[in-house]
Amino acid sequence: MTSTSTLIKTQLLVGGQWRDASGGALYEDFNPATGTKIADVADASREDVDAAVAAARRAFEGRWPTMAASRRAKIIYKLAQLIAERANEIALMEVRDNGKTISTAKGELGAIVDCFEFYAGATTKNYGETMPPPLPTYLANTVREPVGVVGAIVPWNFPLLLASWKVAPALATGCTIILKPSSVTPLSAIELGKIALEAGVPEGVLNVVTGASNPVGAWMVEHPGIDKIGFTGSTATGKNVAAVAAKTLKRVTLELGGKSPSVVFDDADLRAAVAGALYGVYYNAGQCCEARTRILVQSNIFDDFVGEFTEKAARLRVGNPEEAATQIGAITLRDQFDKIKEYCEIGVAEGAKRL
Known part of the structure; x- marks a missing residue:
């Protein structure tokens, strides 16, 4: 190629x-x-x-x-x-x-x-x-x-x-x-x-x-x-x-597939937690069996976490996957792309807020 x-x-x-x-x-x-x-x-x-x-x-x-x-x-x-x-x-x-x-x-x-x-x-x-045999005249062993x-x-x-x-x-x-x-x-x-x-x-x-x-x-x-x-x-x-x-x-x-949450408590290193969550959500454009589908954040650090996560996510570069600077490439399947859009729309309809 x-x-x-x-x-x-x-x-x-x-x-x-x-x-x-x-x-x-x-x-x-x-x-x-x-x-x-x-x-x-x-x-x-x-x-x-x-x-x-x-x-x-x-x-x-x-x-x-x-x-x-x-x-x-x-x-x-x-x-x-x-x-x-x-x-x-x-x-x-x-x-x-x-x-x-x-x-x-x-x-x-x-x-x-x-x-x-x-x-x-x-x-x-x-x-x-x-293995120890049950009787002296026995031989007990495994062969792979x-x-x-x-x-x-x-x-x-x-x-x-x-x-x-x-x-x-x-x-x-x-x-x-x-x-x-x-x-x-x-x-x-x-x-x-x-x-x-x-x-x-x-x-x-x-x-x-x-x-x-x-x-x-x-x-x-x-x-x-x-x-x-x-x-x-x-x-x-x-x-x-x-x-x-x-x-x-x-x-x-x-x-097989998974359903993988991130859980962030108030004693966590916030920057490390945000970096880990970003990686979990966006690595390979989110096309991983262990990709983060939910981030559960303790209420007293919720605003700080969301603010830093949103700021860093906005900086991620989506583009030509052949370019070294690109951080998020393409969704492999068109059907999957359409499904992702549909889930986003369902979430908003049910009260979710786009960040």
Whole structure:
């Protein structure tokens, strides 16, 4: 993505090979800050999902799980190095696909590199336990083994960061993965697939499927060939994921939404409390599961807090997310933008005061 006019056409990563979706199906991807089309993205079918699962299963039955942990560690560390080398390029890709500020994206890239480096080190420290046996003739110990094929479903607010939190530990433990990014922010996951192959991750160990027209994530959750689902998203969807996964006894890890208040008492450092509240409200344009939705302030410091909060909030710069000085970027989804406006209007109608 060397310029804003560069148009990308993506493919699916299945079994170490880049391929078009069945029938050549594509959907359009837009920069939320400008409304400009930036990519034609492969739109996976059920056939494509089946192929990705089959590829991941073949890879799991191959050499990856039994490879020496030290060798897996070197591959994962190489992956981290390659991400670090391309951090600026990937950060700009994330900005154009998601609308977040370039400063936020660069900060996330540092955390992503740290994540892969951490799990590269953890790869060789997968210890079991020995327990006192009930009888002298017994041996009681635990051995940790990879679960199998993992389906990783990540949302749009932190596309590559949340993907790394799922992919890195799965690689470290010898699992194989099908990564499904959000349909509106697919580009960094595709880039991760390219880097993984370059780092030496064997064919089929990491597969990337994208889609918008079809329920790719739902197909993964119900697929009998997937052993575990890692899902980050809404609580409502998470409940459904857990219920559907139970039908095939899949293991499930869920990271869901929250409702996060800040509580400020009169013995708090007011400036620190305001700074923390501003960060909690406006970081990533408020698109975080732990974003502050309420600030509860003790009555005798309420006016002072509101005054300082309002003054500092008014100074925050909203603008082009590619510019370093911008502090608040775009809302990623138009539907979400409209919902935010609607909630503001409802609040005013119910007696809230705009500051």
